[in-house]
Amino acid sequence: MPNRLASATSPYLLQHAENPVDWVEWSDAAFEEAAARGVPVLVSVGYAACHWCHVMAHESFEDAATAAFLNEHFVCVKVDREERPDVDAVYMAATQAMTGSGGWPMTVFTTPTGEPFFCGTYFPPRPVQGMPSFTEVLASVAAAWTTRRDEVEASAGIIAEALAERPAAGEQAGFDVVDRALAGVATTFDAARGGFGGAPKFPPSMVLEWLLRHHARTGDARALAMAEATLDAMARGGMYDQLAGGFARYSVDAAWVVPHFEKMLYDNALLLRVYVHAWRATGSPLAHRVATETARWLLDELRTAEGGFASSLDADSEGREGAFYSWSPAQLRDVLGDDDGTWAAGVLGVSDEGTFEHGTSVLQRRADPTDTERLDDVRERLHAARERRPRPARDDKVVSGWNGLAVAALAEAGALLDRPDLVDAASAAARFVLETHARRAPDGSTRLVRASRGGVAGSAPGVLEDYAHVADGMLTLSAITGDPAWFDAAEDLLETALVHFAAADGGLRDTADDETDAVVGRIRTLQDPADGPTPSGQSAAAGVLLTYAALTGSLRHREAAERALRGPLEIATRFPRAAGAALAVVEALLDGPREVAVVGTDDPARQALHAAALRSTAPGLVVAAGPPGADAPPLLRDRPLVSGIASAYVCRGFVCALPTTSADELARQLGR
Known part of the structure; x- marks a missing residue:
């Protein structure tokens, strides 16, 4: 029997609409139902391209017996972390505090008022390597709730109080933090393989942007060398799609060989902009090629019929992760013939042993052959053959902030690479976001929803990163097209941010003062200064506020930008890789x-x-x-x-x- 997700706009939620679990969407009503029934709430958080989310769904949420137990003992709430980043942030903080780590799928049990009391991530259907099975977890939680409810509620209240307490903002770190942060990030640089730290390696987009800006301002050769080595390694490795362009989410190893195959809009928008900036700074043919191919991939694979950009491509196809992207030597020979197949295997890193699973390899390009025409021909033929394979699913949810990133990246790429079609695509996406995601509130402010699907706006409110990234996209379009309408749209969004996202410490909150639902608002005032896969909302807001201040001479906006940097800069010297976006804004401040x-x-x-x-x-x-x-x-x-x-x-x-x-x-x- 279908559950209560059939009318959801999120593709991730719709993936679970036929589960026997009686899922409901996140809402205050779900918690009211739990209170009326006297049962706890299971909050299950994931996203459409998440491989292990699919695994847990198949193993547990599609199982009739598991579903029956869940439906009897819990109200089950399914959350798309991309649609509700505020909910995700609240419970991720709890999960990390309780377990020391976090990730997705995220499995959180809460009281009927939303306070978490037990958290985890993936649970297998049977005990594995000391990990309890999901059914064991469910039985233990249900028993604790039934026999020791007062104790559970008391501990949940303590956790909620801890989450609500944020350390008071200290004095703003001086802008000399840049030199200390550079020294810190250099200690984690992998000189042999590019990137920072060990496996897994995520694309350090914000840090790379900062390093390029720092070199431009100071001429520091070390900053440019770290950026170039990392950009080169990512582009030549398996994380980059050597046939169609575009980057996978991350590399599971330290050498950029095997990716986690999901492809995200935000990663590719951020990396497109960085590679364009790298080409502008160095004239690198590799950076030019990667930027051109990634822009083409965004248009070919993620552009929706309405002109916006979809969220992601799945990692899986044919029931296997990476099946669409991996090759065996025999498959190369089948497509290319013996001579070209053997030659391509050597050039693209495909071996009999395989670098991935089932004797297959992920294509790489560790060196450029002298016969580039032959390689181009081989790539074209392999790409055509791959197009006949079953394709990964696409999450066609259009997220406001991520589209703002894409608008800015495509507009800049179009201007710098002399590609007016990219500027046109950016303009179309911007118009779609303004027409579909923006509305005029009763107080006259411009408000954004977080996401839409099929041209229909969802109900989740926009968060700070949405306002910041969309405004930045509008100002970028204004700078490139000269159309003042984009400037006016950005001005409205920034006014909403300053009025409705203001924090008590003078900075900015991640959620609006009047659009946060009861559960999130009760548990935590969101103000996360650290970059994640995308720039922190505070750093992104600081950057676009500074741009607007330069365009207008507004001291109010410049001061707001500097206040928004306080939190991110407090962590910059200790964890500079988590503050790359803020450090990039500081470079702009120091430059003028x-x-x-x-x-x-x-x-x-x-x-x-x-x-x-x-x-x-x-x-x-x-x-x-x-x-x-x-x-x-x-x-x-x-x-x-x-x-x-x-x-x-x-x-x-x-x-x-x-x-x-x-x-x-x-x-x-x-x-x-």
């Missing part, structure tokens, strides 16, 4: 920012100046282009043309240089 106003009609003279400005590697670069006028962003106002010719004005640290009509002179003023 550098404000470039390019004024004039859209003619070749203005286009040349505009292109020169966008090619600058200055970490604090902020660009506005267009005719001066009352409707233009303030940076463009009161900027006359010089002798009737398109002109560029460069200001830095509240001091402006003389205007120029020469693209070469503009490049010189910007430090190139």
Whole structure:
């Protein structure tokens, strides 16, 4: 019998709509039901591309006996962590505190008021390596609730109080934190294989952006060397799809050989932008190729019919992880013939022993062969053959913040790689988000929902990262297209962030003051300063607030940016890899920012100046282009043309240089 998930918008929840478990969506009503029945709540958190979420679902949630026990003893709530990051953050903090680690699937048992009292992740159907089975866990939790409820509720209350307590923000770390953080991150750099730390290795997107900015500001060769080595290793390894472009979620080993195969929108948007910036800084052909291919992959694989971008591709197909992406030597020969198949096996790292499972290998590109035309031909033929395989499922949920990341990345890639089609795709996605995800609240503020599916907005409210990333995408489009409508949209979103996400310490919360549901609001005031797979909401907000302040001269927004950096910078010296986004913003602050106003009609003279400005590697670069006028962003106002010719004005640290009509002179003023 179908459960109560049939009307959900989340593909992850819909994957469980036919489970015999009587799942309900996260809501206050679910906890009210638990209170009325006098039973605890099982909160099961995962996401559509999560391999072990699928495994646990098949082993336990599709099992009739397990489902019957769950339905009798619990109210079962299924949560998509991508749709409700606020819920995920609350219970992840509890899981990490109780177990010392965390991950997905996340399995949390709470009281009817939402306080967690037992947490874990994946539980097998039978005891394995000292891990209890899921049925044993369920029986123990149900027995404890029945026989020792007062004790359970008391311990849950203590846990909830601990989660609600956040250490008071200390004094803002000085901006000299950058040098100490660089020394710290250098100690974890893997000089032999690129990246930081050991296995598993995740793409350190925010740290790489920071290192590129630091090199641009200071000329520090060590920062550039760490960034280049890591970008090169990731691009040549198995985490990068050597046939179609795009990156998998992470590498299970330290040498970037075998990935965890799910592909996420946020990873690829962040990495696209970093590779574009690396190419701009170094002229690397590899960075150019990876940026071009990753942009194409985003458009080919994740763009939805409505113009937005879907969340992810699954790791599994044909019931196996990586089946779509892995190859055996025999399969190469079947597609390419003996000569090309044997040659391709050597070039792409496919061996008889295999680097993955069942004698298959993940394609790599450790070195570039002299015969690049042959390699291109081989890649094309293998890609065509792979397209005939059963494809991984796609989570077509459109998340506001992740689309903001994609908008910014595609717009910049389009401008720098001379690909207007990418700018068009970014504009279409931005329009979709504004038309479908944004609404006008009764108080006049612009509000975002977290996600939509099939063009229908969901009910989960947007969080701080959504407002920050969407606003950043809008300001990036404004800088590249010159259309002031994007600037106006960003302005509205940032006003909502400043008014409704303000924290008691002067910084910003992750959730709005009037859109957090009762359970989340009661347990914890969210203000997580650390980067995860995406930049922390506070760091992302700091970056876009600083950009807006440079465009407008608004001291209010600049001060808000600096306050938002307090939390992230407090952890930067101890855990710099968790504060890369904040450190990148600090580089922009230390650089000026550098404000470039390019004024004039859209003619070749203005286009040349505009292109020169966008090619600058200055970490604090902020660009506005267009005719001066009352409707233009303030940076463009009161900027006359010089002798009737398109002109560029460069200001830095509240001091402006003389205007120029020469693209070469503009490049010189910007430090190139």
